[in-house]
Amino acid sequence: MSAQPGTERGAAAQAGEGGAPPLLEAIHLEQHFPIKSGLLFDRVVGHVHAVDDVSLTLREGETLGLVGESGCGKTTLARSLLRLIEPTGGTIRFRGVDITHASRRALRPLRREMQMVFQDPYASLNPRRRVVQIVGQPLRLHGVPRDEIEPRVRDLLDRVGLRPEHLNRFPHEFSGGQRQRIGIARALALEPRLIVLDEPVSALDVSVQAQIINLLDDLQEEFGLSYLFVAHDLSVVRHVSDRIAVMYLGKVMEISPSEELYRKPIHPYTSALLSAIPVPDPRENRRRERIVVQGEPPSPIDPPSGCVFHTRCPRATDVCRSVVPPLTEYPGGHLAACHHPMNVSAEEIAQATRSPLSPKAAGEATPEPAEAAANA
């Protein structure tokens, strides 16, 4: 399945002025998993729509935050973008090169440039290997001469704030935060352009989280890295991201410059997510009016028709049940897929256009300016 030409141009325009392709692009990306059943012969009885027609771009040097509740498909999307799994449909481009169905061999040189840091620092380091072996492994696999490995590892440990004497220790001798530093050093070993961070701090204590986030910040500046930062914690994501994409049930609900998302969320789902976060300030908490979304996300095996959030949305109407909302681009590079947007004025709605990143099944019409009056 290939993308429509119009979409490709649109996505490229999204990438910005220079004409250089964005570092990473997903165009109408789909990742479906078959559900099998049957005694002797497996029959496919349905599909889990883990990622359902997602288009987004990651620019050079940028941090894109990817947030959503568990089961929304954010981790699957990240794994699919790195080609750890082969997508069911759509296109992935890395520096303009289509890697959607590239072979393992063709991918190998690209693997140097895209690395991953995992959520669980206890499960992602081999307990029988010493730090020098763990961090040196990618170097060895990519043919760095043996005698160059140790000095490189020493240097990497220094960069992530570990001491040279840690070189010959085993993972169990380290705290959670230190292990995450080892994971980061390993990801840095091959001097990648892109690092996908899958919940890199959610297993850590608050005071240590801050240390790791600051470290990631420094490394990005020093090496000009691009990050795809996957997390469920909106307060942490805000801190690291330039832009944030909010996912729900396999679809992108909203993409926005980071600060703006918190100041004026357009999608009711984003707003509900933000208001569900308890603020560490008792007086503020008492004052705040909160929308508690009832119920739980529906099953991705049989997602709701129209807007996937309509079953829990306080603003849902008939159109939400029948028409898939297009990703609508509002001024300031703020995109949201909602028929009844919040926090936008009549002029902003009038100026809004249908984004080329919209799902293929989406309706044509962007919201009516009358919406703004209804919101006031």
Place this chain on the structure above:
Amino acid sequence: MSHLLEVEDLEVSFRTEEGVVRAVDGVSFHLDRGEVLAIVGESGSGKSVSVMTLMGLTRSPNARFSGSARLRVGRPGEGDVTVGSEVELIGASDEVLRRVRGKDIAMVFQDPMTSLNPVLRVGDQIAEQILAHEDVSEAEARERVVALLERVGIPRPAERARAYPHEFSGGMRQRAMIAMALSCGPSVLIADEPTTALDVTIQAQILDELKQLRDSGEAGVILVTHDLGVVAEIADRIAVMYGGRIVEEGTLDEIFYDPQHPYTWGLLGSIARIDRPRPERLPAIPGLPPSLHDPPEGCHFRPRCPHEFGRCAQTPPLEARVPGVGGHRDRCWLDCEAKRERRVVADGQIGLAPKEAAAGRRDG
């Protein structure tokens, strides 16, 4: 006047190959009906060990306990115990613990995936507890289970009671755990990181559930957590733990708006907040939590504290240091005025000053 639960000078230590670990080092607190006491701390601060010890869950050949935890049991109208009689939980016999646990003091664990039995129906697991403690028929227990599931907000409770844990989502499992904990009407509910494994929207629903329980006045809740957002939302009183000790305790507003211990400042300062402008860098507490094999002498926070001075080599007692506020106690030698001045960092917020800035202020 005695409290519902009174813990005094609790000490828990474990003998290990590397030496003795003093996980809990002289912890005292109390709890009444209709209140939420939050015990806050990082991993290894001893918060979970403290509450699990109350349930008798840390007993093992290498563990050693001292101190006391007295629980008032029995309610008016119950024949077998006199109203207001007390049970000592530390060192209680297995027989006594079995009677109290689940009935008077119940616990909700962090991980709802591993704390339910995967091969038993959810309803049967809850009924088991009721049948173990009360003289009721199975049919009656089943009815109670359905009512409990309904109370904690599980839709179609009669049908869901027959489901297995894997058929429940994480949020529903946690609700089932809460239903199980509430099944015998305990007076103390211990919730150990009850929402950490859940999404924020589900977390909000579970916290509402705990609030209702608190407001009903039936029970007191001990909430163990590291999340100050959750604490701000639901706690009435807070105990901050560090390195096996309570370093500060007070009411919700006292801890958030007049924190006395530098560790509390650091905790408050290092949270990424969505309701404030984003700072250039997140303030972190430098260094690592102390090893409990070999904790630093004196104040346990000393090696990480920028305000450390000579006297910190002696352990500061937990006492009221804010003039006129008896319930607000802390373990820091600095005087109250100095604390008020030093805890203010950039743009007027509370936080832990960097070492250099703190030293500069001290010299100047």
